Amino acid sequence: MSYKFPDTFIKQITSVHGEKASEWLSHFDEILADCEKNYDLHIQQPFNLSYNFVAPASRSDGSEVVLKIVVDQKEFEAELRSLQLLLGESTVKLLAFERERGIMILERIQPGQTLAEIEDDDKATLIAANVMKKLMIPAPVNSNVPNVLDRENSLKRIYQNYNSYQPVSKATIEEALFITEGLNTSIEKPYLLHGDLHHYNILGNGDSWTVIDPKGLIGDREYEVVQYLLNKLPEHGVEEITEITEKRIDIFVDVLNLNKERVLLRAYSHAVLATCWTIEDGQVHNNFFNTIQVFNNLVRKYIHKGALL
Numbered sequence: 001m002s003y004k005f006p007d008t009f010i011k012q013i014t015s016v017h018g019e020k021a022s023e024w025l026s027h028f029d030e031i032l033a034d035c036e037k038n039y040d041l042h043i044q045q046p047f048n049l050s051y052n053f054v055a056p057a058s059r060s061d062g063s064e065v066v067l068k069i070v071v072d073q074k075e076f077e078a079e080l081r082s083l084q085l086l087l088g089e090s091t092v093k094l095l096a097f098e099r100e101r102g103i104m105i106l107e108r109i110q111p112g113q114t115l116a117e118i119e120d121d122d123k124a125t126l127i128a129a130n131v132m133k134k135l136m137i138p139a140p141v142n143s144n145v146p147n148v149l150d151r152e153n154s155l156k157r158i159y160q161n162y163n164s165y166q167p168v169s170k171a172t173i174e175e176a177l178f179i180t181e182g183l184n185t186s187i188e189k190p191y192l193l194h195g196d197l198h199h200y201n202i203l204g205n206g207d208s209w210t211v212i213d214p215k216g217l218i219g220d221r222e223y224e225v226v227q228y229l230l231n232k233l234p235e236h237g238v239e240e241i242t243e244i245t246e247k248r249i250d251i252f253v254d255v256l257n258l259n260k261e262r263v264l265l266r267a268y269s270h271a272v273l274a275t276c277w278t279i280e281d282g283q284v285h286n287n288f289f290n291t292i293q294v295f296n297n298l299v300r301k302y303i304h305k306g307a308l309l
Ligand SMILES: Nc1ncnc2c1ncn2[C@@H]1O[C@H](COP(=O)(O)OP(=O)(O)O)[C@@H](O)[C@H]1O
Pocket: 047, 048, 049, 050, 051, 052, 053, 054, 066, 068, 092, 106, 107, 108, 109, 110, 112, 114, 200, 201, 203, 212, 213
């Protein structure tokens, strides 16, 4: 019998990975059967699937683990490297892996609720800030981890090939590129960042919190809070989003001793880049446009033209 993925998952991975996704899906049953056999797993119902297959599993000795199968080889390599480099008390432990087919066996975090379940936004942000504080380490040399320069190049490519990023204007993309170039050339000390540290990648582990799913990014510490700022926001209303965002930023700046202007500029330019990426993937969502507007307003509220760049 073949594994039945929800249609939404198939649509999602196909829009991002194209041909590669169908190829992956056609081999999936075989991969799953091999995982059961090779790693002694009884695989249970997957977690909410977004871009990869992730499911809890038990072993015959009664231990609980998580099986993660990553569709994209490059993303798998980046996650693997980052898990190894960020190894510490706050990062999920990698128990085994297989490179060719993107398989990872991870320690299972229990109870494993995501930070998104905390209703009080200030409380959740304070937890995230303290997790980040423990996580960030100075960038290793020659580590082959993605760099903030890759983001700059991505914006450059989008700017040069501008034709179909409406309603994001070419002037907005140009500004985001200009800001990113300025920020990248003024990094005082580069850090190894998690690179995707939002609510759904921070899980409750007994009384503490553990980080999963690092993408790895070398850059300034201000970049690390951006993914969090862009996640779990009210669906509508620029005013509501702005109110929550300002409080979040103040907490991060305070706990992590960040430069507020850099946080605002990173968030604004990343919001533009992330929106263009979703346009490329054909998955445009209103919230992305809202965040561009929110950070655009905040940049103009707190940064006087020409003061920083
Ligand atoms: N080690 C783990 N322990 C418990 N739950 C996990 C673990 N790894 C992943 N999960 C659950 O699966 C979800 C998706 O996993 P994640 O690694 O973030 O996948 P993706 O790369 O698709 O975002 C997480 O939000 C979490 O709920």
